[in-house]
Amino acid sequence: MTTNQLDLSADAVTLTEQLVNIESVSQHEAAIADAVEQALTAYPHLAVTRRGHTVIARTNLGHRERVVIAGHLDTVPVNHNLPARREGAPESGGVLHGLGTCDMKGGDAVILRLAATVPEPNRDVTYILYEAEEIDAKYNGLRLLAESDPELMAADFAILMEPSNAAVEAGCQGTLRVEVRTTGERAHSARSWRGVNAIHGAAEVLRRLTEYDARRPVIDGLQYHEGLNAVFIRGGVAGNVLPDECVVEVNFRFAPDRSEADAEVFVREFFDGYDVRLTDSAPGALPGLDRPAAKAFVEAVGGEVNPKFGWTDVARFSALGIPAVNFGPGDPMLAHKQEEHVPMEHIERCEAQLRSWLTS
Amino acid sequence: MTTNQLDLSADAVTLTEQLVNIESVSQHEAAIADAVEQALTAYPHLAVTRRGHTVIARTNLGHRERVVIAGHLDTVPVNHNLPARREGAPESGGVLHGLGTCDMKGGDAVILRLAATVPEPNRDVTYILYEAEEIDAKYNGLRLLAESDPELMAADFAILMEPSNAAVEAGCQGTLRVEVRTTGERAHSARSWRGVNAIHGAAEVLRRLTEYDARRPVIDGLQYHEGLNAVFIRGGVAGNVLPDECVVEVNFRFAPDRSEADAEVFVREFFDGYDVRLTDSAPGALPGLDRPAAKAFVEAVGGEVNPKFGWTDVARFSALGIPAVNFGPGDPMLAHKQEEHVPMEHIERCEAQLRSWLTS
Numbered sequence: 001m002t003t004n005q006l007d008l009s010a011d012a013v014t015l016t017e018q019l020v021n022i023e024s025v026s027q028h029e030a031a032i033a034d035a036v037e038q039a040l041t042a043y044p045h046l047a048v049t050r051r052g053h054t055v056i057a058r059t060n061l062g063h064r065e066r067v068v069i070a071g072h073l074d075t076v077p078v079n080h081n082l083p084a085r086r087e088g089a090p091e092s093g094g095v096l097h098g099l100g101t102c103d104m105k106g107g108d109a110v111i112l113r114l115a116a117t118v119p120e121p122n123r124d125v126t127y128i129l130y131e132a133e134e135i136d137a138k139y140n141g142l143r144l145l146a147e148s149d150p151e152l153m154a155a156d157f158a159i160l161m162e163p164s165n166a167a168v169e170a171g172c173q174g175t176l177r178v179e180v181r182t183t184g185e186r187a188h189s190a191r192s193w194r195g196v197n198a199i200h201g202a203a204e205v206l207r208r209l210t211e212y213d214a215r216r217p218v219i220d221g222l223q224y225h226e227g228l229n230a231v232f233i234r235g236g237v238a239g240n241v242l243p244d245e246c247v248v249e250v251n252f253r254f255a256p257d258r259s260e261a262d263a264e265v266f267v268r269e270f271f272d273g274y275d276v277r278l279t280d281s282a283p284g285a286l287p288g289l290d291r292p293a294a295k296a297f298v299e300a301v302g303g304e305v306n307p308k309f310g311w312t313d314v315a316r317f318s319a320l321g322i323p324a325v326n327f328g329p330g331d332p333m334l335a336h337k338q339e340e341h342v343p344m345e346h347i348e349r350c351e352a353q354l355r356s357w358l359t360s
Numbered sequence: 361m362t363t364n365q366l367d368l369s370a371d372a373v374t375l376t377e378q379l380v381n382i383e384s385v386s387q388h389e390a391a392i393a394d395a396v397e398q399a400l401t402a403y404p405h406l407a408v409t410r411r412g413h414t415v416i417a418r419t420n421l422g423h424r425e426r427v428v429i430a431g432h433l434d435t436v437p438v439n440h441n442l443p444a445r446r447e448g449a450p451e452s453g454g455v456l457h458g459l460g461t462c463d464m465k466g467g468d469a470v471i472l473r474l475a476a477t478v479p480e481p482n483r484d485v486t487y488i489l490y491e492a493e494e495i496d497a498k499y500n501g502l503r504l505l506a507e508s509d510p511e512l513m514a515a516d517f518a519i520l521m522e523p524s525n526a527a528v529e530a531g532c533q534g535t536l537r538v539e540v541r542t543t544g545e546r547a548h549s550a551r552s553w554r555g556v557n558a559i560h561g562a563a564e565v566l567r568r569l570t571e572y573d574a575r576r577p578v579i580d581g582l583q584y585h586e587g588l589n590a591v592f593i594r595g596g597v598a599g600n601v602l603p604d605e606c607v608v609e610v611n612f613r614f615a616p617d618r619s620e621a622d623a624e625v626f627v628r629e630f631f632d633g634y635d636v637r638l639t640d641s642a643p644g645a646l647p648g649l650d651r652p653a654a655k656a657f658v659e660a661v662g663g664e665v666n667p668k669f670g671w672t673d674v675a676r677f678s679a680l681g682i683p684a685v686n687f688g689p690g691d692p693m694l695a696h697k698q699e700e701h702v703p704m705e706h707i708e709r710c711e712a713q714l715r716s717w718l719t720s
Binding site: 173177209227253311 | 533535537548549550551552553557559560562563566567569570574585587589590591592593594595596597598599600601602603606608609611613640669670671
């Protein structure tokens, strides 16, 4: 078996193309992880470790400060969007099309370039390229690493190179899901007065949702924006039967000044009087921009810092007490879309800014 | 192949047992229809016709008046409830257990007994034993007969021997179904202000349903009772996406003084402002108790006359201009239940009352 070759001396756009052309749908990351591991092992200034299909490369220069720069190697399923295809030139708004260009092999290419070409960074760096971010959290390579080798994730600050339009998005909102359940009593719909309609019982649940007023707290100068939404509703037994159950699945996106427990209390009070079952929960991440390492990074990169509304793996660093930001090439709105693409200029800019921060 | 034997000289309870023990789940009525046809053909006072697995037996005595007495031969699927099992004696509240005892082989047995043993009724009788009542209306034997041979259904009055606790239930309510659809705009639930939640949009649809006030018109002295109920609700795309569609399926049961068209207008006005799509509709049947043949029957049978709330095949007679009632042994609430059964006394009483009406 020949291993796919990655040329870490190529420019980051070319390297993105190479990464995109190694298909790596979640749970099929062996080939790309092999290529990444082989390429990084060639550099004596890096200590390379592998866990499953997650590859960790560390400098060990004895600096007082250590930072993590991380990205996932997997993609959502192929959708007639391979191989990579260039359109235009970087300097004239050109883009690279193809699965994973945006989410997030552009970021991975930047990580690999920095790892290979900055042998003596001004702070120690742990580069992490991990598996299975796009599927059930139980497979998530970063989660598994935090459990098996937390010392490999130890740092003063972390950058997750998820697409953020090459700007800093700090922290992330948390997310939880509950099922709000109404019950009734079945009856033939021709004699409906003998039963209790559980779908009608959900009217008040939906009314409260329509009157929800989103909280928008400002944290470290960033305005977050919560949201409480029904994402599924289901009920019904047969076309001639009053249903005895209706379930509304509600997703609460909460600002990182709430803990998961606080968020759950809020939702339970919001639906007071109803059967509320928690099905899923993940904490937010505070931006942590007051921490020195984060401050220094934001100053070095410049530009506006935005809050991250969606949930990302930065929360896994936050849970370890490590401030973390999202900073990567590509528009997050294009992630998981058939037509995903990344501006080549984003890739180049992210690389240049991080290089400057690590070498200035 | 031996045909199952039916002994029409046996009492009606024994004959019910024999019919129950010929399995006849919808679309598997060949054996029971063969047995019924063979048994009836033995009587020279009957003109027997067969269409598919529907058997029609007519007296042709030249009476001014003709009545139909009808029942379906099929059952819902077997559910560990065959063969028939007797418990107790008719005079002490005994019942016959088993699939189809209630819905409606008790009624079928009465029909066969009358056909065989009343050679010279005081009005001509058309006995109809038909297939496929329990499934999609397109297979319904009575519907097919009304299309292929309407002259075989021609009558001044019709009795459908569906279970009605051996009392007369007149007419039936109509039924229609609509889908009430709300639409929105998808967005990631972490940035919900960018979308419009279609499930939240259904709050007002459900609110109107909770405030629905049922009309209870009195027709021919019978109080009907309408009903408007959500029977299904569905919406949702993914756990992190604002849904762009929510569909509430609503069943309207309407009194027989409304036409299908009137009923549709009512529902469309009720959900004014929403996308309402008619999916299914069947007319009610007026009780027609003011018609001479119906009056005579009700007087002969005696007892209280009740309105029929559920939809039954009496509406097919009503559509042909023939007043029709439900009158048969068994509790309609037990139909389609695993534990269905019929009081033997109901079978005997229905037979005696109809015999008296046809011979007095």
